[in-house]
Amino acid sequence: MDEQNSETRNGEGRDVVLSARGVTVAFGSKVVLDNLNLDIYRGEILGFVGASGTGKSVLMRTVLRLLPRRSGNIKILGQDFDELDEPQRNALDMRLGVLFQQGALFSSLTVKENIQVPMREYLDLPQSLMNELAKLKIRLVGLAADAADKYPSELSGGMIKRAALARALALDPELVFLDEPTSGLDPIGAAEFDELIARLRDTLGLTVYMVTHDLDSLFSVCDRIAVLGKKRVLVEGTIDDMLAYDDPWVQAYFKGKRARSIVPQNGHAGENSLAQDSRGK
Numbered sequence: 227m228d229e230q231n232s233e234t235r236n237g238e239g240r241d242v243v244l245s246a247r248g249v250t251v252a253f254g255s256k257v258v259l260d261n262l263n264l265d266i267y268r269g270e271i272l273g274f275v276g277a278s279g280t281g282k283s284v285l286m287r288t289v290l291r292l293l294p295r296r297s298g299n300i301k302i303l304g305q306d307f308d309e310l311d312e313p314q315r316n317a318l319d320m321r322l323g324v325l326f327q328q329g330a331l332f333s334s335l336t337v338k339e340n341i342q343v344p345m346r347e348y349l350d351l352p353q354s355l356m357n358e359l360a361k362l363k364i365r366l367v368g369l370a371a372d373a374a375d376k377y378p379s380e381l382s383g384g385m386i387k388r389a390a391l392a393r394a395l396a397l398d399p400e401l402v403f404l405d406e407p408t409s410g411l412d413p414i415g416a417a418e419f420d421e422l423i424a425r426l427r428d429t430l431g432l433t434v435y436m437v438t439h440d441l442d443s444l445f446s447v448c449d450r451i452a453v454l455g456k457k458r459v460l461v462e463g464t465i466d467d468m469l470a471y472d473d474p475w476v477q478a479y480f481k482g483k484r485a486r487s488i489v490p491q492n493g494h495a496g497e498n499s500l501a502q503d504s505r506g507k
């Protein structure tokens with residue numbers, strides 16, 4: 227890993243792996259993000275929430291350069307894509323992994339071939355080595371070895387998510403973007419997927435940016451949460467910070483009926499609430 231010039235540090239001395247400053251994104255006259263600021267720290271799992279249609283996907287797509295921004299700058303691993311030439315951009319892209327909503331696997335490719343797509347795009351490796359690497363990734367995400375030669379249509383929803391995660395991890399990224407990774411999974415499958423994310427963060431040292439509507443994910447695996455509202459990051463911090471934040475949507479989301487089954491009734495999340503998981507209760 228290239229540590230040189232790859233980090234910036236904030237006032238608390240934490241490594242900032244993604245820093246967005248003054249980001250504005252609009253479609254015609256419709257401004258979706260307005261002067262948004264966000265930091266993501268190395269090794270954390272950041273849960274990104276917000277009401278439907280507030281711009282969570284737009285921000286992720288903007289960060290990944292799939293959408294243009296009107297103003298502001300974004301640094302990833304200490305580098306600003308706008309200042310890089312093509313080879314440098316490719317080198318930075320290789321350090322990022324992305325799991326889009328619905329998994330977004332190529333339906334005409336097997337799991338193994340899907341995982342090898344980024345390898346083919348960025349690396350020049352012999353087929354035998356790519357096969358070995360794909361096998362490793364398949365094992366890493368907890369899929370059976372025989373999933374390698376299956377097509378997406380032959381997989382369950384949970385297996386598709388895992389296969390998509392294996393593809394996101396194909397190039398050993400440092401920062402992984404997950405867009406609603408547990409949506410569509412049953413509670414047990416979702417809890418298992420959360421555990422997998424936490425384990426991979428611990429073992430691979432990943433930093434995870436996770437867009438989610440899943441309260442259980444927020445309470446069980448996220449170190450910090452950022453709430454998108456009013457076209458910017460309204461509040462970021464721990465569950466306790468969310469509970470204390472005086473905003474109707476934030477209060478309704480984190481103290482509403484569904485949240486009450488997860489948060490202790492005194493309203494104080496405390497240390498353990500981030501490690502507990504109430505799915506299926």
Ligand SMILES: Nc1ncnc2c1ncn2[C@@H]1O[C@H](COP(=O)(O)OP(=O)(O)OP(=O)(O)O)[C@@H](O)[C@H]1O
Binds near residue numbers: 279
């Ligand atoms: N390519 C586009 N052109 C025009 N408007 C867009 C485009 N992409 C997104 N939008 C608009 O931007 C807003 C934010 O959309 P976005 O998909 O980011 O919301 P979201 O917070 O991810 O919602 P959800 O939680 O429902 O997935 C919406 O009003 C959407 O219609």
